[in-house]
Amino acid sequence: MPLVENAKIVEDRYVRVDDDAPIPERVPVIVSAKRFLAEADALIRRDGSLGVAWPNDRRVAELQPWLGHLALVALNFPKFRDGRAYSQARLLREQYGFGGTLRATGDVLRDQFSFLVRAGFDSFDVKKPADARAFAQSVERYSVFYQPGADGRAPALQRRVQKSRAVKPGKAV
Amino acid sequence: MYVYDAFDRTLVTERVAEFRDQVGRRLSGELTEDEFKPLRLMNGVYLQLHAYMLRTAIPYGTLSSEQLRMLAHIARKYDRGYGHFTTRQNIQYHWIKLAELPDAMADLASVGMHGMQTSGNVVRNITTDQWAGVAPDEIEDPRLWAELIRQHVTLHPEFSFMPRKFKIAVGSSSHDRAALRTHDLALRLHRDGSGELGFEVMVGGGLGRTPFLAQTIKPFLAKRDVLSYVEAILRTYNQFGRRDNIYKARIKILVHELGPEAFAKEVDAEWQSIKDGALALDAAAIGEIAARFHYPAYQRLDDNPPELAAARRADRGFEAWMSNSVANHKVAGYAIVTLSLKPEGGTPGDATAVQMDAIADLADRYSFGEIRVGHEQNLTLPHVAQRDLSALWRELDAIGVATPNVNFISDIISCPGLDYCSLANARSIPIAQEITRRFRNLDLQRDLGRLHVNISGCINACGHHHVGHIGILGVEKNGEEFYQITLGGKADENATLGTLIGPAVPYAQVADVVEDIAAAYLELRTRPDELFIDTVKRTGVEPFRERVYAAR
Numbered sequence: 001m002p003l004v005e006n007a008k009i010v011e012d013r014y015v016r017v018d019d020d021a022p023i024p025e026r027v028p029v030i031v032s033a034k035r036f037l038a039e040a041d042a043l044i045r046r047d048g049s050l051g052v053a054w055p056n057d058r059r060v061a062e063l064q065p066w067l068g069h070l071a072l073v074a075l076n077f078p079k080f081r082d083g084r085a086y087s088q089a090r091l092l093r094e095q096y097g098f099g100g101t102l103r104a105t106g107d108v109l110r111d112q113f114s115f116l117v118r119a120g121f122d123s124f125d126v127k128k129p130a131d132a133r134a135f136a137q138s139v140e141r142y143s144v145f146y147q148p149g150a151d152g153r154a155p156a157l158q159r160r161v162q163k164s165r166a167v168k169p170g171k172a173v
Numbered sequence: 174m175y176v177y178d179a180f181d182r183t184l185v186t187e188r189v190a191e192f193r194d195q196v197g198r199r200l201s202g203e204l205t206e207d208e209f210k211p212l213r214l215m216n217g218v219y220l221q222l223h224a225y226m227l228r229t230a231i232p233y234g235t236l237s238s239e240q241l242r243m244l245a246h247i248a249r250k251y252d253r254g255y256g257h258f259t260t261r262q263n264i265q266y267h268w269i270k271l272a273e274l275p276d277a278m279a280d281l282a283s284v285g286m287h288g289m290q291t292s293g294n295v296v297r298n299i300t301t302d303q304w305a306g307v308a309p310d311e312i313e314d315p316r317l318w319a320e321l322i323r324q325h326v327t328l329h330p331e332f333s334f335m336p337r338k339f340k341i342a343v344g345s346s347s348h349d350r351a352a353l354r355t356h357d358l359a360l361r362l363h364r365d366g367s368g369e370l371g372f373e374v375m376v377g378g379g380l381g382r383t384p385f386l387a388q389t390i391k392p393f394l395a396k397r398d399v400l401s402y403v404e405a406i407l408r409t410y411n412q413f414g415r416r417d418n419i420y421k422a423r424i425k426i427l428v429h430e431l432g433p434e435a436f437a438k439e440v441d442a443e444w445q446s447i448k449d450g451a452l453a454l455d456a457a458a459i460g461e462i463a464a465r466f467h468y469p470a471y472q473r474l475d476d477n478p479p480e481l482a483a484a485r486r487a488d489r490g491f492e493a494w495m496s497n498s499v500a501n502h503k504v505a506g507y508a509i510v511t512l513s514l515k516p517e518g519g520t521p522g523d524a525t526a527v528q529m530d531a532i533a534d535l536a537d538r539y540s541f542g543e544i545r546v547g548h549e550q551n552l553t554l555p556h557v558a559q560r561d562l563s564a565l566w567r568e569l570d571a572i573g574v575a576t577p578n579v580n581f582i583s584d585i586i587s588c589p590g591l592d593y594c595s596l597a598n599a600r601s602i603p604i605a606q607e608i609t610r611r612f613r614n615l616d617l618q619r620d621l622g623r624l625h626v627n628i629s630g631c632i633n634a635c636g637h638h639h640v641g642h643i644g645i646l647g648v649e650k651n652g653e654e655f656y657q658i659t660l661g662g663k664a665d666e667n668a669t670l671g672t673l674i675g676p677a678v679p680y681a682q683v684a685d686v687v688e689d690i691a692a693a694y695l696e697l698r699t700r701p702d703e704l705f706i707d708t709v710k711r712t713g714v715e716p717f718r719e720r721v722y723a724a725r
Contacts, residue, residue: 059412081211081294083334087411090331095446111195111212118330130203141191144184146324148451149331156180156324158451160461 002132004124005101007139009132014051014072024048030074033058036066044069053105056084060091067098072123077106086119093120093150113138120150174235174543175320175465177285184327185282188289192216193275200272215295215333217265217288218274222595227251227269228291229281233301233319233343234262234546238533241544243284245529251277256529258514258522260586260637261340262300262546263291267593289327294335296326296407300342302350303547306468307555309503312362313370314466315345318399321454321462325400332407336414337422339407340379352548352664354378354386355640357424358406365393372399376406376436377428380634385425386668390437396459398444401452405444409436469541469556474506476559484563491566493615497577499562508559510540512552512574513584517609520602521587522550524574531572539565549586551579581618582626582691583609586637590630590647591654597630599647599654599680604628607684612691621691624705627662640664642706643690644671645683654680660690660717661709674718678725686721693720 003012014028019035028049036043036052043050044066051072054060063073073092075085085104092098103123104116110131116124117139126132148155154162177185192212199209213219217228229244236244244264248256251273252266259265269277281287291298299319306314322341326332332339344351345362353359359375372394378387394402406424413431415421428436485492500509512532515521524532532552536544539561540554547553552574557565569575578584585608588594590601605628612618627641631648638644644659655677662671678686697716698708709717 080208081334082416083294083332084412084416086331086334087408090408094450109208111191115328115330115333142184142187142328144180144187146184146327147329155451156184157458157461160178160180161457164457164461 002126002129004126004132004135005122007136009135014049016053028071030072037062040066051101051103054088056082056088060088060096063092064096067092067096067100070098070100072101072103073098074103074105074125075121077104077108077112080107080109080112082107086115089116089119089121090150110134110138114142118145118149118151118153174237174467175232175316175462176467178465181285182282185285185287185289188216188287188328189275189278189282192278196271196275211293211334214293215290216278217263217291218269218271219292220595221267221593222591223593224267225269225271225274226265226267226593227274227277227288228259228263228265229286229288230291230298231262231264231286231546232323233299233305233316234303234548235305235316236544236546237284238536238542238544240284240286241529241533241536243281243286245526245533247277247280248526248529250280254527255523255525257520257589258524258546258550258552260522260548260550260588260635261291261298262303262548263298264546267589292338293333294337294339295333296322296329296339296341299323299326300340300351300356300548302344302346303545303553304350304500304509304555305345305545307502307504307507307509308346308348308350309501310346310348311503312345312364315343315362317459317463317466318360318362318372318396319343320466321400321459322403324462325403325452326407329407332411335407335411336416337419337424339410339424341403347666349664349666349668350547352637352640352668353666354668355380355637355664356387358403359387360394360399363393369395371395374402374406377425377433379423379425380637380639381423382420382632382634383426384634384639384670385429386670387425388428388433390433390440397454398448400454401448401450402440402444404447404452405440408443409439413439469543471504471507471556472558474558474560476505478506478560481559481562488563490570491563494566494570494575494577495562497581497619498575498579502556504556506559508557508562510554510557510562510565510569511547511579512554512569513576513579514551514574515578515584515609516573516576517583517613518606519609521585521605524552528572528574531568532574535565535568549584551584577615578618580623580625582612582621582624582643582687583618585609585626585628586641587628588630588635590628590636594630594635596633597647598632598649599630599656601628601630601636601645601647604645604647604656604680604683608687611684611688620701621694622702622704624691625663626687637664638662639670640668641671642709643687645687648677650677656680656683658683658686658690658721660714661706663706672714674714675722682725689721689724690717693717 030051049071374391375387545553629636659671
């Protein structure tokens with residue numbers, strides 16, 4: 001499963017550690033939510049980037065107190081059609097201010113890329129190599145968006161208001 | 174009506190390019206059918222019994238004559254010369270080839286139309302009163318709000334893979350012509366005590382296998398908050414709606430299982446954290462959308478011009494149509510005209526390409542180029558000068574859309590049923606056709622008065638049988654088609670679900686049963702102006718049950 005970041009296929013720096021395996025030192029690791037919550041105090045004191053794989057049926061609000069210690073949160077799409085992690089991503093980015101890496105994992109296909117980017121993901125564990133290669137092209141497909149998202153691009157309504165103001169400057173001072 | 178600007182046009186064009194790429198990958202085998210399915214569904218493409226079906230969005234049921242001509246063109250070029258208007262104010266074509274779909278989409282895009290979000294687990298076409306903007310009892314044109322919400326939820330990055338489909342309706346009149354409480358989310362414009370306009374928010378309605386009427390979770394929502402509140406509802410549903418069972422995945426089940434108060438609390442907590450953010454609407458933003466709505470330049474005319482009165486006296490056919498299919502307009506001298514797509518023996522909601530072209534021309538000549546689609550599967554010309562009614566009637570009659578049966582027993586709402594649909598258990602269309610033949614006598618129909626018959630060919634209830642005055646639901650028993658009959662349902666501001674009258678009856682007896690019910694009503698009513706629905710309410714279903722099953 002190729003990993004895409006910054007629109008390019010990259011090596012994964014992170015190691016996924018099983019719940020019963022020892023945690024390697026000074027290596028970026030991703031642990032399960034269960035393990036993270038059980039060993040959080042020790043894990044955040046450890047030397048090395050820490051990521052957590054968070055399931056899509058658990059409130060991300062639980063992660064809020066720890067977000068400052070996390071370099072990565074991996075959210076899961078068990079099936080293409082199961083879109084819970086889009087909401088989790090936007091909550092993490094927009095309400096809890098998570099600034100680390102937000103990785104999409106699971107059934108991640110080409111036709112989700114644009115939605116994923118707009119929901120705040122910046123790391124993509126892509127299922128098919130051909131889709132990973134088509135990443136840049138896929139996310140450039142749309143130039144107009146009707147709603148604000150976590151990617152910060154201005155929606156059509158805001159652009160319309162700006163355009164009207166530029167054409168008809170207000171009367172105020 | 175809303176006129177697209179460069180942003181809207183760019184988006185639909187980009188959508189066509191994406192869909193063309195997806196179809197190409199499917200045809201080459203790069204995408205499996207399982208992977209292609211959610212993608213095509215997001216563009217209104219279903220795989221039905223005989224072919225692919227394309228459902229095209231008609232936002233809040235408003236069409237320009239140019240768009241209706243394009244719908245005729247699609248019917249002619251890519252289908253078999255007709256289209257089917259649906260209960261969700263859309264149109265669907267049942268005989269489209271996959272390889273031609275991208276071209277059909279491109280043709281639609283040239284007039285600002287598309288199939289986006291007419292299927293799939295997304296927010297579907299936003300519906301409203303087909304008389305929006307012209308009804309005398311309306312507070313404000315609800316289409317402005319329907320359009321704001323339409324844009325907000327179109328290709329929404331968070332809500333494109335929800336547990337199940339999500340239907341939103343917006344209403345603004347004292348009389349509910351949009352069946353608000355049958356929707357996942359309904360917004361009703363009204364004034365609060367201080368006279369400010371805002372929305373009553375209702376959630377959790379829906380028919381199908383577990384019918385519920387929507388419940389009010391917020392009696393008054395300020396206009397500025399409508400997008401943030403809708404966002405909070407969708408976010409709550411997207412996270413907590415059930416995904417383990419497709420039949421329990423609609424928001425109605427979540428609202429029912431949590432209880433409306435707990436659901437409202439969850440939504441409110443989410444809303445508090447986003448209400449003052451980017452989604453809060455200010456006057457400038459609302460003004461941008463309002464400015465894209467173009468309204469007709471009405472003439473100053475008087476109501477009831479002398480030529481109209483003369484024509485009514487001169488022609489009984491015209492008078493019958495006038496008193497049935499023409500409604501009051503909010504502007505003096507104008508009228509709202511309903512075009513019946515329910516001729517005797519016809520398929521409810523079908524229109525041929527020839528009819529669509531002709532109606533587009535009539536709209537240009539008589540209705541400022543505007544047409545509406547109503548959830549009852551009829552069309553409307555919303556701005557006809559009363560002095561033109563007689564001339565218009567002749568032309569409508571010539572193309573077969575002036576049957577004076579609007580709201581009568583033969584004005585049947587029906588899903589396509591087993592003749593087309595891969596989900597259906599039983600046929601719907603032939604049942605509807607037979608009922609129209611049994612009641613071909615218009616004097617009898619007039620005597621029966623307002624009487625809504627709704628037919629669904631399966632439990633998914635696309636024909637809204639639960640809210641029909643007479644509801645007919647096709648089921649399958651040992652490989653044969655049977656039909657359950659309910660009475661007393663209604664979809665208006667006093668929405669009620671119908672009551673089952675007894676065991677299902679076989680296909681061949683359905684029209685007989687409807688005749689029995691009609692005959693029972695004529696005997697039971699206390700006076701000629703007691704409507705069927707009021708008689709059922711007064712007597713309950715028992716006397717109807719006796720009549721229907723006594724002979725069976």
